[in-house]
Amino acid sequence: MSSNNPLLQSFSTPFGVPPFAQIQLDHYQPGIEQLIEKSRAEIQLIAENEEAPSFENTIVALERSGRGLDQAAEIFFNLNSAETSDEMQALANSISPLLTEFGNEIMQNEQLFARVKVVYDTQSGLSLDKEDHMLLRKTYLGFVRSGANLSEADKKKYSALSNALAMASLKFGENVLAETNGYELLIESEEDLVGLPEGAIDAAALAAEEKGHKGMWLFTLQAPSFLPFMEYVENRELREKMYKAYMSKAFKGDEFDNQEIVKEIVRLRFEMAQLLGYDNYADYVLEERMAEKPQKVKDFLNDLLEKALPKAKEEVEELKAYVKKLGDDITLERWDWAFYSQKLKNEKYQLDDEMLRPYFQLEKAVDGIFQVAQKLYGLTFKKNDDIPVYHKDVQAYEVEDESGKHISVFYADFFPRSGKRGGAWMTSYRGQWKTEADHRPVVSIVCNFTPPSATKPSLLTYNEVETLFHEFGHALHGMLADGKYSSLSGTSVYWDFVELPSQILENWLMEKECLDLFASHYQTGASIPADLIEKIKASSNYHEAYQTLRQISFGLMDMAWHSLSKENIDVADVAAFEQTAMQQTDLFNPIPGTCMSTQFSHIFQGGYAAGYYSYKWAEVLDADAFSVFKEKGLFDSVTAKSFKENILSKGGSEHPMELYKRFRGQEPTVDALLERSGLKA
Known part of the structure; x- marks a missing residue:
């Protein structure tokens, strides 16, 4: 296997990207097993080095070990999210424990930790720069936080816990994907489509035809199908049906039910934190965050709640009055919110998604965001069909700076398919680091946007363009990385800082100077009219308090799950626990049979456990930071250079504050966010 396993060779591809077409499913497990053995030998050499421990021969050597293994694991797990299959998921269940066990083995290697500790304890006598100090701190804490100081018996316990946790998270994600892919609403009567825009109807007809239901319309729980359905379909019963299908994912007591898995993940995380000497998992997580303590997070969320709640209640009352004015004799429920909210928005601002779509053709939006990157940071993106991709829909670009120097490879993967999990994310197939050479990154964004139909190109909603800008902001953080060490480079920053580069970029989308670069009608080529841009701005705070409350509710629920103590760790009822945690933000009655926790991949599968507050935390940072661009100029070169050099290129090489x-020039204040959100008293 080794002689022809591409995972064990140097990649002879443009820029050394993965040779996707050559990597077969049966390469992964043997390849990763061999790379673990190779890494184990590298670790042994460091641990058994007879020279006195130094920063170079211990900390830097450790940082540089296992490169091949990291690369193979990145490829595998990235594809398991973006282009998976039953076979790949089965492999993940086999590969994940191998990597977890090996990670624990490194972190609990006493000989190795003893060397790390010597360097850490004698650092005052070493001539290290800030980045070196950060690597040393992160390495030492990494060992301590992974059980290096535990007794032999407790180390075994820690390994068992982390293994079980990795498996439970995998299973959680598989169930959510199965539930998302498993639901289909097939509509036979055209009457049931009343209200839906033409584009959504075309897409549903195409989806039905692909499944052998020509002449019908198929709707799914994928965002490009689900969201227009909830916003436009006049048939209230069908909206209710669709909403309940969405909100009951992995909550039906069947083979894909996640209730016991949620309880298990929460309990395992708690036991792990206790073992390491923390009160709870939130304490453990927040030690390595800007927020530092659970109480600080709760205070932050509750302070925002206090400011947003009165306004959110007003927004709900306004919508109820509007429903009454329309003469619709109903009690407003959650499945009515998007529908009537969209109607009222249209009436108030003469603006809805369908008026904007023709100006947001995907290809032009992508070109627009490239122009923004060029104007701010001097980057150019060249499409390169010679760079291997993992699916025909994926596009590959080489990225260069103003001097023509290679900066990164950038992959863009935009449309939903059954092998791709929901949502949108940025990831990388290779980080950035420096030896004698500067090793440049391979960065990817993965989204689930409205695909082209038989009659139209991909025309995005404003929210989808916002998502594009958001994920591209993360991508810039990865692409512009300029550090010595890959573990501190790019997006390897404190989790409540990682959303700043993504969220700040969304602000450009509200500005005429930016929209004029790319927002033109897909048929006529006419630029987006100034009055539409004014309407976008005027409506930008529409139902902002309600949305803020929603984010706060998820943040509070996340903190509730991860702040449990010994006395209450055994949660009996997942939905009841969730309702209690979110109670103070609830503006509607709970709906039996629905649950957010069982499908909340951010905290039970992704990296946002005890960290979902980060989105609001980063909004404070992004609003405050963007106020400088507003003052100096949207594309002011001095401000952009400062943001690039102090934030984007620095990664986690220093403390984010x-x-x-x-x-x-100062710490952020909440003022700019409150003003932007229309929540300032």
Whole structure:
């Protein structure tokens, strides 16, 4: 196997990207097993080195070990999210424990930790720069936080817990994907489509035809299908049906039910935190965050709640009055919110998604965001069909700076398919680091946008364009990385800082100067009219308090799950627990048979456990930081250079507050966010 396993060879591809077409499913497990053995030998050499421990021969050597293994694991798990199959998911269940066990083995290697500790304890006598100090701190804490100081018996316990946790998270994600893919609403009567825009009807007809139901319309729980359905379909019963299908994912007591898995993940995380000497999992997580303590997060969320709740209640009352004015004799329910909210928005601002779609053709939006990157940071993106991709829909670009120097490879993967999990994310197939050479990154964004139909190109909603800008902001953070060490480079920052580069970029989308670069009608080529841009701005705070409350509710629920103590760790009823946690943000009655926790991949599968508050936390940072661009100019070169040099290129090489203050000149205040959100008293 080794002689022809591409995972064990140097990649002879453009820019050394993965040779996707050559990698077969049966290459992964043997390849990863061999790479674990190779890494084990590298670790042994470091641990058994007879020279006295130094920063170079211990900390840097450790940082540089296992490169091949990291690369193979990145390829595998990225594809397991973007292009999976039953066979791949089965492999994940086999590969995941191998990697977890090996990770624990490194972190609990006493000989190795003893060397790390010597360097850590004698650092005052070493001539290290800030980045070196951060690597040393992160390495030492990494060992401690992974059980290096535990007794032999507790180390075994820690390994068992982390293994079980990795498996439970995998299973959680598989169930959510199965539930998302498993639901189909087939409509036979055209009457049931009343209200739906033409594009959504075309897409549903195409989806039905592909499944052998020509002449019918198929709707799914994928965002491009689900969201227009909830916003436009006049048939209230069908909206209710669709909403309940969406909100009951992995909550039906069947083979894909996640209730016991949620309880298991929460309990395993709690036991792991206790074993390491923390009160709960939130304490453990927040030690390595800007927020530092659970109480600080709760205070932050509750402070925002206090400011948003009165306004959110007003927004709900306004919508109820509007429903009454229309003469619709109903009690407003959650499945009515998007529908009537969209109607009222249209009436108030003469604006809805369908008026904007023709100006947001995907290809033009992508070109627009490239122009923004060029104007701000001097980057150019060249499509390169010679760069291997993992699916025919994926596009590959080489990225260069103003001097023509290679900066990164960028992959873009935009449309839903059954092998791709829901949502949108940025990831990388290779990080950035420096030896004698500067090893440049391979970065990817994965989305689930409205696909082209038989009659139209891919025309995005405003929210989808916002998502494009958001994920591209993360991508810039990865692409512009300029550090010595890959574990501190790019998006390897404190989790409540990682959303700043993504969220700040969304602000450009509200500005005429930016929209004029790309927003033109897909048929006539006419630029987006100034009055539409004004309407976008005027409506930008529409139901902002309600949305803020929704984000706060998820943040509070996340903190509730991860702040449990010994006395209450055994949760009996997942839905009841969730309702209690979100109670103070609830503006509607709970709906039996629905649950958010069982499908909340961010916290039970992704990296947002005890960290969902990060989105609102980063909004404070992004609003405050963007106020500088507003003042100096949207594409002001001095401000852009400062943001690039102090934030984007620095990664996690220093504490984020130090980096932020270097850019901003002061700590952030909440004022700019409250003003932007229309929540300022």
